Amino acid sequence: MDDDPILFQYLLRLGDSPLILAQQLGAWVGKGPALEEDIALTNVGLDLLGQARLWLTCAGEVEARLGGAGRSEDELAFTRDGGEFRNLLLVEQPNGSYADTMARQFLFDTWHLLALRALLPSRDARVAAIADKAAREVAYHVERSGDWVVRLGDGTPESHARMQAAIDGLWMYTGEMFVPDAVELALIDAGVAADVRALEAPWRRHVDAVLAEATLSVPQNGWMQGGGGRGGKQGVHTEHLGHLLAEMQFLQRAYPDAQW
Amino acid sequence: MYAQMVETGVDAVRTAADMGGDERAFQARIDADIRIEPKDWMPEAYRKTLIRQMSQHAHSEIVGMLPEGNWITRAPTLKRKAILMAKVQDEGGHGLYLYSAAETLGVSRDAMTADLLSGKAKYSSIFNYPTLTWADIGAIGWLVDGAAIMNQIPLCRCSFGPYARAMVRICKEESFHQRQGYDIMLSLARGTPGQKAMAQDALDRWWWPSLMMFGPSDAESVHSAQSAAWKIKLLSNDELRQRYVDQTVPQADHLGITMPDPDLAWNADRGHYDFGAIDWAEFHAVVRGNGPCNRDRLATRVKAWEDGGWVRDAAMAHADRRAARAAAAAA
Numbered sequence: 001m002d003d004d005p006i007l008f009q010y011l012l013r014l015g016d017s018p019l020i021l022a023q024q025l026g027a028w029v030g031k032g033p034a035l036e037e038d039i040a041l042t043n044v045g046l047d048l049l050g051q052a053r054l055w056l057t058c059a060g061e062v063e064a065r066l067g068g069a070g071r072s073e074d075e076l077a078f079t080r081d082g083g084e085f086r087n088l089l090l091v092e093q094p095n096g097s098y099a100d101t102m103a104r105q106f107l108f109d110t111w112h113l114l115a116l117r118a119l120l121p122s123r124d125a126r127v128a129a130i131a132d133k134a135a136r137e138v139a140y141h142v143e144r145s146g147d148w149v150v151r152l153g154d155g156t157p158e159s160h161a162r163m164q165a166a167i168d169g170l171w172m173y174t175g176e177m178f179v180p181d182a183v184e185l186a187l188i189d190a191g192v193a194a195d196v197r198a199l200e201a202p203w204r205r206h207v208d209a210v211l212a213e214a215t216l217s218v219p220q221n222g223w224m225q226g227g228g229g230r231g232g233k234q235g236v237h238t239e240h241l242g243h244l245l246a247e248m249q250f251l252q253r254a255y256p257d258a259q260w
Numbered sequence: 261m262y263a264q265m266v267e268t269g270v271d272a273v274r275t276a277a278d279m280g281g282d283e284r285a286f287q288a289r290i291d292a293d294i295r296i297e298p299k300d301w302m303p304e305a306y307r308k309t310l311i312r313q314m315s316q317h318a319h320s321e322i323v324g325m326l327p328e329g330n331w332i333t334r335a336p337t338l339k340r341k342a343i344l345m346a347k348v349q350d351e352g353g354h355g356l357y358l359y360s361a362a363e364t365l366g367v368s369r370d371a372m373t374a375d376l377l378s379g380k381a382k383y384s385s386i387f388n389y390p391t392l393t394w395a396d397i398g399a400i401g402w403l404v405d406g407a408a409i410m411n412q413i414p415l416c417r418c419s420f421g422p423y424a425r426a427m428v429r430i431c432k433e434e435s436f437h438q439r440q441g442y443d444i445m446l447s448l449a450r451g452t453p454g455q456k457a458m459a460q461d462a463l464d465r466w467w468w469p470s471l472m473m474f475g476p477s478d479a480e481s482v483h484s485a486q487s488a489a490w491k492i493k494l495l496s497n498d499e500l501r502q503r504y505v506d507q508t509v510p511q512a513d514h515l516g517i518t519m520p521d522p523d524l525a526w527n528a529d530r531g532h533y534d535f536g537a538i539d540w541a542e543f544h545a546v547v548r549g550n551g552p553c554n555r556d557r558l559a560t561r562v563k564a565w566e567d568g569g570w571v572r573d574a575a576m577a578h579a580d581r582r583a584a585r586a587a588a589a590a591a
Contacts, residue, residue, distance in 0.1 A: 019338075026332040026341065029348050030325035031560065033568025035356055038325075042349040046342060053338050074337045098571045154581065155574025162570070251336040251394055258452050260336035260394070260444075 006183045007124070008062045009086065010193055012076070013183075013233050014130075015055030016087035019077060020241070021108065022049035023248050024095055033098055040144065044105070047137040052077075054130045078252035082241045089225055089232040090173040092241045096166070099152055099159065103166035106145035110206050111177045111199065113138045118194035127192060146210045153214025160215065167211065168219045175224025176231035178203070183233075262320035262384045262408060264475040265547065266313045268486040269305045290491050295421040298364035306490055309483075310420055311365050312381075313492060315372040318358035319383040321351045322376070323557050327391040328400060336394055340444070344397060347437050354430045361422035377562050385543060386473050388551030395448055395455075395462035401441015403463075403470040403508065409434045410504045411474065414494035423492070442511065449515040456517070463512065464520045471535075472543040474501040480540075505533050 025045030032038030056073040064070025071079075090108055095101050116138055119131035152163040178200040180188060187193035211218055230236045251260070276284060282301050289296065296302055325348045332348065335341035359369045375381035386404055391397060412434065415427040448459040475481060475497045487493035495503075505524075512519050523536035545551065 023333060026345055029332055029345060030322075030329040030352075031564040031567075033564070033571035035322070035352055035359075037568075037571075039349055039352045039356070042345055042352070046345055046349070049338060049342050049345070053342075056338075077338055078336075098568065151578040152571070152574050155578045156570065158570050159574030159577075247333050250334050255336075255452065255454060258336075258455055260340060260447055260451075 005066060006186055007192065008059055008066065008068075009183050010187050011055055011059035011062060011127075012086040014127075015052045015059060015076075016085050017091050017108070017112075018048035018134075019052035019056070020085070020087045020244065021091040021105075022046075022052060023244060024091070024101075024104075027095055028101065041101075044141050044144065047134075047141065051130070051134040051137070054133070058126050058130065074252070078249045082237055082245055083235045085232075085237065085241060085245070086235060087232050087241075088173070088177060089238055090170060090177070092232070092238055092244060093170060093173060094240055097162055098148075099162035099166040100169070102145055102148040102152065103163060103170055105141070106149045106210070107167075107170055107174055107207070109138060109141040109145045110203055111174070113142050114199040114202055115177075115194045115196065118196075118199065121191075122193070123191040142206075146206075149210050149216070150214040153211070153216040163214065164216050167216060168221075171219040171221065172223055172225045176226035176233060179227065179231075181229050181234065262317040262324075262411070262473075263313045264316075264382070264384060264473065265481075266309060266316060266483060266487065268309045268483040268490075270486050273485045273489050274303075287489070290419045290489075293417075293491075295424065296419050297421045305486075306492075307365050309487065309490070310423065310492060311362055311367050311372075313487075314358055314362040314365075314423055315367070315375070316382050316384075318355045318362060318372065319376045319381055320387065321355035321358060323383045323387045323561060324404075325351050325355075326557055326560055327387055327389070327553070328397060330391045331394060331397050334394070335397075343440055347401070347440065350433050350437070354426075354433070357426045357429065358423075361426045364422050373565065377558070377565055379549070379558060382547065384473060385546040385551065386469050387557060388546050388554045389465065389469050390553050392465075393458050393462060395445070395458040396466065398441050398444030398448060398459065399462035399466040401437050401439075402445050402511070403441075403466050404473070405434050405438040405441055406508060407470050407473045407504050409438060410500050410507070414500075415492075417491075417494060419491035445515055445517075449517060459515065460517045463517050467520050468538065468542075469546075471501055471505070471538055472540075472546075474498075474504065476540065476543070477538075502532055505535055509533050 022045045025041055025048070028038070029042050029045075030038065032041055053073050056076045060071045060073065060076060069075075088108070090104060093100075093104055113135060116131045116135035119127055120135070122128040122131065149163060149167075152159040154160070155163075178196050180193075180196050184193050184196065188195045208218055225238075226232060226236070251258075274283070274287075276287075279287065283303050286296070286300075286302060286306075289300075296306075328344060328348050328351075332341065332344050335344050359372060362372060363369060372381065376383070386407075391400070409431060412427050412431050416424055416431060418424045418427070445459055445462075448455040478484065478496045478498045481497055484493055484496060488496075509519060509524065521536045523534065525534050527534045546554070549555075
C-alpha cells in the first residue's frame with residue numbers, strides 16, 4: 001500500500017507502547033526481587049526496546065517518503081513532547097511493586113501478542129515483518145508474566161492481596177486497547193492494521209483463565225479510561241508520562257546539538 | 261580487580277615443614293599447574309580464602325550493576341540504552357556464575373548475600389563512586405572494565421577449576437564491554453566542547469579510583485604471598501597496576517584527553533610509564549565505608565532484597581502448593 005500520513009500515526013502507536021514499557025523495565029535493573037528475575041525482566045525490556053526501534057525507524061522512513069521530516073528513531077523518542085506520544089495508557093502506569101509491574105506486563109503482553117499476530121497478514125510487508133519478529137519474542141513474555149500472576153495470586157495472603165489490588169487498579173486502562181479510532185479504522189479497511197475489536201474476546205478468555213488459576217477475581221468495575229477518542233493512542237495521557245519523558249529525554253534536551 | 265585485600269587467614273606463607281601429607285600433595289598439584297576441583301582435598305584456609313575472594317568478586321558484579329544502572333533510564337540514544345541494559349544484565353549473569361562457582365566450596369548464595377547486606381562482606385571500592393554524567397558510563401566501561409580484565413585474565417589460569425572456568429567466560433564479555441565504553445568516550449571526545457569537557461571530567465574523577473582497584477602496593481599487601489603460592493593470585497598488585505597504566509595512557513592520548521597526574525611520564529629505562537603517588541588514605545576510607553556512595557549502594561541492595569521478600573516467599577509458597585497438588589493427584 002502507499003505510504004499515508006495515517007500509517008505514520010499507526011506506526012507510532014505500535015512503537016511507542018513497547019518503548020515506554022521498556023523504559024519502565026529499565027528502571028528495575030539491579031533492583032529485582034532475585035538475581036534471576038533481574039536478568040529475565042531485563043531480557044523482556046531489551047526485546048521491547050528492540051521492537052520499538054524497528055517500529056520507530058519504519059515510522060521515520062514513512063515520514064520521509066511523505067515529504068516530512070523523516071525523523072530518526074532517536075529524534076522520535078527523545079524530542080517529541082508527551083502529547084505526541086501514542087502509547088497505551090496502561091504501559092505508562094508506574095512500576096509500583098513487583099505485583100504492579102507484573103500485572104501491567106501481563107495485561108499488556110496478552111494484548112500485545114494478539115495484536116502482533118493480527119498484523120501478520122498485513123498488506124504492508126514492513127508491518128508484517130516487524131510483527132513477525134516481535135510476536136516470537138512476545139510469546140515468551142506472555143508465558144512469563146502469566147506465570148508470575150499465578151505465582152503471586154496463588155502464593156501467600158500478602159502476595160494475593162497485592163496482585164488483586166494491582167489488577168483492580170490497572171483494569172480501567174485496558175479498555176482503549178480494543179477501541180479503534182478513525183486512524184485505525186481506515187487502516188483496518190485497507191488491510192494494514194490489526195482489527196483490535198476482534199481481540200477483546202480472546203484477550204478476556206486468556207486473562208480470565210490466568211486469573212482463575214491465580215485464584216484472583218476479574219474486576220467488576222467496567223469503567224474504562226481513554227474513551228471517546230481521548231486516550232493514549234490519541235496523545236491524551238496520564239500525569240505519569242511527562243515525568244517518564246523528562247528523565248528519558250534529558251540528555252537530548254540538554255545537549256540538542258550533540259551526537260552520542 | 262573485583263577482589264581487593266582478600267584475607268588468607270595465615271600469617272606467613274606455609275612451608276613444606278608446616279604441612280601434613282595431604283597438604284603437601286595439594287601444594288604439589290598446584291605447583292604442577294593441576295587444577296583443584298571442588299571434591300578434591302584442600303586446606304581449610306585455601307577454601308575460606310577462595311570463598312572470600314569469589315564472593316567478593318560476585319558481590320562486586322551485583323553492586324556494580326547500580327552505578328551503571330543509574331543511567332539506563334537516561335541513556336542518550338535508544339542504541340546506547342540497549343547496549344547499557346545488556347551490559348548491566350551481563351554483570352548480573354557474572355554474579356550468578358561466580359556465586360554458583362563459590363557454592364561448590366560449600367557456602368550458599370543466601371549466606372553470601374546475607375554477608376553482603378550486613379556489611380560484613382566487601383565488594384570492590386570502585387563502585388562506591390558516583391556516576392554523575394553520561395561520560396561516567398563511558399569511563400566505567402573503558403577504565404573499570406579495563407582494570408577488571410587486566411586482573412581477571414591471569415585468573416583464567418588460577419588453581420581452582422570452577423573459578424578459572426568462570427573467569428574465561430567473564431573475560432570474553434568484559435572485553436566487549438570495554439570496547440563499548442571506549443566507544444562512548446570516543447564519541448564524546450569527538451563531540452561538542454561540552455561533550456569533550458564531560459569526557460575529561462569523567463577521566464579526572466575515575467582515573468585514580470581505577471588505579472586503586474588493584475589493591476594496596478605490594479609492600480603493604482600482607483596476604484598476597486600465600487595467595488600467590490596457592491595460585492589464586494598470579495601477578496602482584498603493582499605488576500597488574502603497571503600493566504594497566506601502560507595500556508591505558510596511550511588510549512587516553514588517542515582520545516585527546518589528559519590523565520589527571522602531573523607525574524605521569526614515559527620512562528625509557530624501565531620501559532614503563534612512571535606515575536604519581538596514589539592517595540591510599542582515600543582508598544582505605546572507601547574500603548572502611550566512607551566513600552561517596554557506600555551507604556547508598558548498600559541501602560539500595562538491602563531495599564531490593566527486602567522489597568523482594570514477599571515475592572520470593574510467594575514463589576516458594578506457590579511451588580510448595582503446586583508440588584503438594586501434584587503429589588495428591590499422583591496418589
